[in-house]
Amino acid sequence: MGNKVILLGNEAIARGIVEAGCEVASAYPGTPSSEILPAVARYADELGTRTAVEWAVNEKVAFEVAATASFTGKRTCAVMKQVGLNVAADPLMSVAHFDLAGGFLIVSADDPGPHSSQTEQDSRYFAMFAKVPCFDPASAQEAKDMVFDAFDLSEKYHMPVMLRPAVRVDHCRQDVELGEVKDLGRKADFKKDIRRWVCLPAHVRITHPQLNAKLDSVREDFETLYGRYNYEVPAKGRAALGIIASGVSFSIVMDLLKAWKREDISVLKIGTPHPLPVKMVEDFIARHENVLVLEETYPVIEMQLPDRTQLKGRWNGFVPRAGELLPEVIRDLILKALGEPLPVEGATELKAAIEELKVTPKPPMLCPGCPHRASFFAMRKALPNGIYPSDIGCYTLGVNQKDVDTTIDMGASLTSASGFYLAYRTDGKDQPVVATIGDSTFFHMGILGLVNAVYNRHAFVLAILDNRITAMTGGQSNPSIGDKLRKGDEGRQVDIEGVVRGCGVSFVKVVEPYDTKDSAEVFKEAWEHARTHREPSVVILRHPCMLLRQKQAVVKVRVNPDKCIGCKYCTNFFNCPGLPFDEAAKKAKIDERFCVQCGVCIQVCPHGAIEAVEGEEE
Amino acid sequence: MQYVIVGLGGQGILFTSRVLGHIAVSRGERVMGSEVHGMAQRGGSVISHFKVGPYESPLVLAGSADLLIAFDQGEGIRNLHFLREGAQAILNIHDPTALENPHLKKYAADRSLSIAGIPGYKILHEKMGGRFLFMNVLMLGAMCGINAGNVSIDEIREAVAKLAPEKHRADNLKAVDLGYGYFKGN
Known part of the structure; x- marks a missing residue:
């Protein structure tokens, strides 16, 4: 005891989860919660616990897997970000009524700001809606301490308990005290009882008043027994x-x-x-x-x-x-x-300097060499009059290339494509629509939209941007890769093409996005098929994420100033950090600080001004 | 001691606060900081707050930082308002004329700020084969070169040697010394 180390807030939460004797932990990654589950796996490996640690395909799945495991008397937890809790809202509302056996912890990480989310909703409101208790930590150390109390409270009243860390706790770094693992010595022991585990309306007439009574007792406890937090x-x-x-x-x-x-x-x-x-x-x-x-x-x-x-x-x-x-x-x-005066705003000189020096905040961009950039470029080239619904992931940044027209939430690229199809179809018009979705998001919530589109015969192109990773949240595994988090655990790869064909799609082609000419041809062909057959067609653009740093051909490029006419086509529709526009020279240029020499931009310039540097190709 | 570290996503600024944190904890001091993860990491503006001492919150209040470390000069200039009077800043400079801007000079003079620039890209281009990922350790060396940050170059060397992956250790230490040597001569 007493061993202090610097931890990320999310690592502190993970450490608490393992120390508290949690035996099943399931999650779907999402900023600011993503670092929790990998840290659970790491501590479980280090401390030699038998905790099952798994990425689920989405938050509803994670929630139900973990909640049900707690029916056997074990401690379990489900981890997600605040919008993930929306996906898991259905089981949250039901399970709140259950008289649980083992402790069940929900960690829902909020993102006020927001920094990396489509809303800045408050998970505590959801706790109130579902009538479950909620802890709100003020620091990494407190977040870790609260994990133990949340499990204890969950077992005292046999109800789910939520820990709601906000982004500044998730991503703070602080010295945190490490403890020992609590070995609870529990064996899975599911006691069948339909009144307890089957949510029939007749049972809810009993469990809802029970839930209210539990909540009243928890409130009394919070008044008197939790002086360390209140x-x-x-x-x-x-x-x-x-x-x-x-x-x-x-x-x-x-x-x-x-x-x-x-x-x-x-x-x-x-x-x-x-x-x-x-x-x-x-x-x-x-x-x-x-x-x-x-x-x-x-x-x-x-x-x-x-x-x-x-x-x-x-x-x-x-x-x-x-x-x-x-x-x-x-x-x-x-x-x-x-009623006291505010500090005087004395930064007029700084504001003037910032203005004169044209210093602006830099928005996020797809990484140099990112395969998505090439995929978007080919998509627009093939179907310039298309409508482009997209999804949640790095590729939402395709908005910088004007290749993302709508984004609602996880999986909505497909359902939005269906919506556009129907709206134009009722006018008798064939409007090209291309939906873009990543591999992890496809498994998360894309499959249902695809089944719906096949069944109802919606004509559009689905582009699955398969970069072999869940990239935006920092590189987590998913079914298209098949790896698992704990050492020695074996997963199995789920084949995207097989899934797509299994859903009833007849046009499925896999392309290399770096070859924009070829993928543009396939996009055209796919739309033609969709239009004439009245069904969705699928293009899978497969190239590993740059963050995986896999070895690939190095193509050194330069902008030939004699050929560049300064039209900005490359910056508008390719938008690479390594290929900015030099406002002084009125020409594009290669910025060596960022260029990773993928060579894709050579195909982009309509004037042939971007050239491979001779003798440097490998 | 309150640090604000700014740059662009992908420049490796998180490693900087890891090094500073390692040194503080080995001295028995408390640390508190805030990092950026997720979408903003994709090449956009990023800011990392880091505090050593009896603080409870991870964020630095504007006007109270002791030191600003900027991996990008634009991000550095944009975030000068975090500094308290008499504080220091070290900026990776790609256009040295920016520091000569009269408004900027007046702002710094009014607040007794000392702003130092180092041509980090140029140095890494010439001495490290253009491997700009070493910017973070170069900036730590530069910080000691201007006698800022309340840590010694030996502490930085020791912490970098301990935290850097084995196969890049020598290169990391070389970059630390390049940053330090730019101000101290070598």
């Missing part, structure tokens, strides 16, 4: 302001007060926002005339208070109703609540 840091003397804060907002407030050396502000920390220890919060409010509530991202604490009208918070808009509570935002809110 506590007051009192002001010295009369407080000019009372702040109620949860999550990392609490940590930011504490650092600010220390830096200001202020002691006239009292703080109530809430680590268990649902069910809210209402008496504790009301008591704090009663003792303060001026109360500010800081929480991310929805007013979950506020919404549980019978009277929230006097609070300065997200509910009445005193605290912005959207966005991350960064230290600067919190600083200004505290000063505003105190």
Whole structure:
């Protein structure tokens, strides 16, 4: 004991999961949660536990696998990001009613900001909706500690419990205390009981009131037994302001007060926002005339208070109703609540410099050499009048090449293609539509949309961008690769072509995306087939992700300034960090800092200005 | 001690805070930091916060950082507002004229900031065969070269030797010394 190491918040959570004796852990990767499961596998290997650790094909699957394993009396957990919880919402709502046997932990990582998500929804709201308890950690160490309490609470009341770390806890790096593994010595022992494990309406009439009673008891526990997470840091003397804060907002407030050396502000920390220890919060409010509530991202604490009208918070808009509570935002809110002047904005010189030097934030781009860039280029070349619904993954960045027209959520490239097909078809028009989806996203939620399109005979092209990895979230395995996380575990590769054919697709072709000429031909052929046969056709563009650093041919390129006419076709439709436009020279140029010498851009320039450097080809 | 480290996704800035964290923990100090993972890592602007001492939150408040390490000069200039008065900055410079901008000079002078530039790309191009992945350790060396960061070059060398993968250890140490030597002469 007492051994401190620097861990990422997600590693701290993983360490807690293994130490707490969790025996089945399932997840689907998604920022900011992705590092948790691989760390569970690593600690399980290091500490020699028998924990089963698996990437599931999606969050609903992960949730159901882990929840059901807990029916046998073992401790289990499901890990996902906040929008993943949307996918798992169905089992969440049902399982909340169950009288569980073993402890079941749900980790749902939120992304206020958002930094890497399509929403900045608050998982604590989902906990409230499903009527399950929720812990909201303020640091990596606290997140690890809460894992143990969440499992204990889950077993005390036989209900699922959620840990909701937000991105700044997931991705903070902090010295964290390591402990020993708790060997619970449990054997799987499923006791059949239909009233407990079958969610028939007749049973819900019993289990729903039971769930309400459990939640009342948990609330009482949170009022009295969890002083390590819910506590007051009192002001010295009369407080000019009372702040109620949860999550990392609490940590930011504490650092600010220390830096200001202020002691006239009292703080109530809430680590268990649902069910809210209402008496504790009301008591704090009663003792303060001026109360500010800081929480991310929805007013979950506020919404549980019978009277929230006097609070300065997200509910009445005193605290912005959207966005991350960064230290600067919190600083200004505290000063505003105190009626004190805000710091003077003295950065006019810096703003002028930034403007003169044309310094702008750089948006994310597909990596140099990324096969998706080539796939998008070929798609547009073949079907320039197409509509291009896409999906969630690195390839959403195809938006930079104007090759992504819509993105809704995981798997919607296919269903959006169906929607476009039907809308144009009712006018009697053959509108080319190309849906783009990655290999992992295809397995996550794409297959159902494909079956629907085959069954209903929707004509469009599905391009599966198979880069042999789940790339955006940092390179996790998936069924198209077949590797598993724990040492010695063997998986099996699931063949995408076989799946596609099994769904009833008759046109399936696999191409090398680096050959844009060939893939453009195949795209044309695929659309022609789809149009004439009234069915979806599938093109699989297969090339490994650059992050895998596999050896490939090196083609050194240059821009021939005599041939480049400065038309910007390459920057607009190929958009490679290694091929920027030199505004001074009005020509494209190779930026050696980024170019990985894949050679694809040679095929891009309509004027032949991008050339292989002689004698350098390998 | 509060550091802000900025650059572009893929430049390996996370390794920098790992090295600084290793040194702090071996001194028995507490550390707290914040990293960027996910979509923003794909070549876009990234920022890493790192604090050594009794802090509770991972983010650095604008106007309070002691040191800014910028792997890209544009990102460095964009994030100068994180520095407190009298703080230091080390920027990887690809266009040295930028530091001569009169507004920038006035901003720095008003706040007694000392901003140093190092032509990192040029040095790595000439001395390391254009392997720009060594930028992170070069910048750590440069940080010691301007006597910033509250760590010694020996501590940096020791930590890099310990944390770098075996087969790249020698090259990493060479890059550290290139960064350090640019300011200290060698």
